[in-house]
Amino acid sequence: MKRSSRARIGATVAVGAVALALITGCSSEESDGSKSSDAGDAGKGSGTEAAKALSAAELKKLLLVQGDLDAKKFKIEDTSDLPKSKSEAEVSKAECEPLLWSMVALPPGDTDAQASTGVSEVPSGAATADPENLEAAFDVNATFVGLSSYEGDGAEKALKAVSDGVSACAGGYSFTGDGETTKVNKVSAAEGSGTGDESVAYTQEVAMDGASAAGFTIEVVRKGNTVATFYTMNLAALAGESTKPAATSAELVTAQVEKIK
Template sequence: MRATAVRRTALAACAVSLTLLATACGGSSDTEADGGKTDKAGATSGSSSAPKSSAPTDSAPKTSAKALSAAELEAVSLKQGDVAGHEITKAGPDDELPEGGVTVDKAACLPVAHAMYGVAQKGSAATTKRSVLSEPKKADTKKPAGELTDGDVEDVLKASFDVTTTFIALNAYEGTAGPDTFVALKKAAADCAGGFTATVAGEPQKVVSVTEEKATGGDESAAWKLTVVGDGDDQFPISLVALRKEGTVATFYSLNVAAVTGRSVKLTGPTEVVAAQAKKLG
């Protein structure tokens, strides 16, 4: 999730917008979302404040899990067709980051930064990563091109930007490493409610607040809304969800393209995507 990834995602959405606009002008068939690779998103500097929540008091389960093999983890990872209305692709080399590839200004926040970027923790035996893009919504118009008003065009563009991109990382851990990783992430999110700055490839990524939200799935799950600052100091929300099934930990990092481009939208967690992944994990 580099800062430039936000701009690449927005440009991809522009291409989708033009396709949707052409479809709306013709008043005909459904339009599919662009199936190209969508990177994770980043943010630049900014400041804000958020009330700190108390750190979780639970500890990692004492059960020991056998890590899934690379082939087993691949088999339970999402594939195209697993989630209706979403384009699913394998993440590319640009999405690979070593454990030392991310630094933070507050050491306690490192587990959150690692979850954002899909970085595997100590004990990981195998990793898979996916990029997921929701299909754009269709504007409610069937007028031919010659009859579209400025308002109609604005509605089409607004609908086509209202897409959510999600980066998923699955890591298979041996022994108690999976539960330990999950507990460490929950504690870090609580400790870092007031924000932190992560640096990737020399680029600072500012998170100004971390707010806990509801989540379900797996043996245990958790979710947070991260508020970050993009170009022009505009703030926008990002969803971070984590779930654990035995020794496998899955993280989901989502943003809405319309929010990144300055439009006012309400971001909700990738519920359908998380549910589908939880089902495949068993």
């Protein structure tokens, strides 16, 4: 991914534009993957065999809105520029596809029922004190939130696919979108929030320019037959300033999972 991404984003958190850049215009490297709760045992005694998928319209109503969050900490962002279809990218390994889809708020499993939003953390400290301090302004976490719903045990299968992908893709994979190929060097397990019925978390390190790289965190949570994905980046890291993965806010994850019926 090019450092020019910083210019496209601007000093404010343009969540949707960043996601689009990730899937269509980067050359990348990823690191870190993880699971919390045992997704490998998904489906055992969960009683979701007869579950019916929610519609996209129903999922949209379950997405976080500004009133669900502390306005002093979080701001809802537009994600209209997020990829709308999995056909927008090709992944080198089929088992790694759920990892990529979770990064761009698309369903990690087999369903068309989906909805997404974006949340940025409100800048504080140096960024607030000096609006001209671009370095501080970019030191902000942004999270893409995706919801997807499944028939029967589809949600459990989706979580297992993500969990299996973290292991299978530990050595890396690549994806191509808009003629640009992004290389993921490694995927590693991370500690998740432990919310919902089960969850999987992992981190990735994406190459920016030359030897520089940026770290990202992804968490996937199942509650019943609905799956929530959370992909968090730090804009300074996106500009190649840091390789440390940005942590997904536990408060944010909890707020979203609690809205799922």
